[in-house]
Amino acid sequence: MSDAIDLDAYLQRIGYRGAPKPDQTTLRALAVAHAAALPFENLDPLCGVPVQLELDALERKLLYQGRGGYCFEQNLLFAAALRMIGFTVQGLIARVLWNQPEDAVTAQTHMLLRVEADGESWLTDVGFGSMNLAGALRLEPDVAQVTGLEPFRLLERNGEWRMQACVRGDWLTLYRFDLEPRASVDYVVANHYVSTYPSSNFVQHLIAARTTQDRRLTLRDREFTVRRPGMEPERHTLPGSEDICRVLEQEFLLRLPDRTRLLQKLDALPQ
Template sequence: MSESIDLAAYLRRIAHADAVAPQWSTLRALAIAHVAAIPFENLNPLLGLPVDLELAALQRKLVQDGRGGYCFEQNLLFAAVLRTIGFEVSGLIARVLWTRPEDAVTPQTHMLLRVELAGESWLVDVGFGGQNLVGALRLQADIEQATPLEPFRLVQMDGDWRMQSLVRGQWLSLYRFDLRPVPLIDYIVANHYVSTHPDSVFVNNLIAARTTSDGRLGLRNREFTVRRMGREPERRTLGSVAEIRQTLEQQFLIRLPAHPQLDQRLDSLPDNIPV
């Protein structure tokens, strides 16, 4: 994959006007701005369209066309941005545990990034969706680390690392992973599964998420949820295609694709996502 990226266009996309350099303040600021500006969304798999992981395609979709994407798209783009700035970045792969038992055996279908900076290792992840990490975590086990939203931590268990967030007083695991760098081909294979397999959640359901300065926005088929820190979640069922389109455009900042079957696909969505 070519690492040539239009950094200026990316920075405009995420509304980051400050100077950038391979330092902690830039890493944190970009990670926060990215998840606020570029939404998590799976419209391509939902519409039966390919998910192209080539950097030119990622820039066109996520930067130029005003779209979002899921973990492989988001984190491959972010990795290219960081490398262009001068960061040392490697990709990792994880097994998702969110909403599942701690001992669940799940496939490796999630991407995250490890960044080396001033002799320390950090983790960033701009592609997990509804419970996205906001900012960066020091790669250190068993310490609570503050973020602009919930506290996060890393724990080691059964030879793996686990990313956890504190939700309503309970530490919940997002995913488990190891520290072996992953070649692009492994992401290509995992991406093919999650974007095309008939049992994939991304093929059968609409999912969108965006992080704001004070909370999280989520859409699961027709259920739109606003979670603000310290308050009960606000949930609303979207009844019509017009409501779904308006929510995707106004709340998730998605420039919807001009696809002939988009309205039909949105109209066929169930009230909520199967567990």
């Protein structure tokens, strides 16, 4: 895959001002801005529309059509922007353990990035939905690292790493991974699986998320939730499909595709 994108259009889309440099300050700022501007969403898999990972398709969808996407789309676009700025970036792949037992054996269905900046290795991930890492972590185990929201940390044992977040006092694992760089075909295969397999959450459920500097917004089917650090979650049930569309547009900043087709899918969501 070519890594050339319209960097100016990307920076404008995420609201980044200034001249980006390949340093940790820029890396953190870009990740925060990206997570706030480009929402996690699965409208294409939900509606049976193929998810394309070619960069021209990602540019068209995320930069010009007012859409978001899920991990492969988000992190492939972010990696391309980082490389154009001058960062060295490697794509990794992970097994998701969020809301799963620690010893669960899950498929490799999540993408994250290893980035070199200021002589150090960092991990960043703008595509993990409800627990998006809005920032970057030093590739250093057993150290709690501050982000704008929850603390995060990395654990390592025998070459296997785990990404964890401290949620209301408990360290919870998001996913496990190794540091083997992955070829683009690995993401193509995983993307096809999660976007078309009949039992995939992305096919069966509406999922959206957006992470700002002070809160996390999530939507699963008809439940819209706002989470702020140190506060009880605010939960709202959206009874009608038009209510869901309104929240997708106003809270998740999405320009909705093919409204007729989308409304048919939303009408079928469980009450």
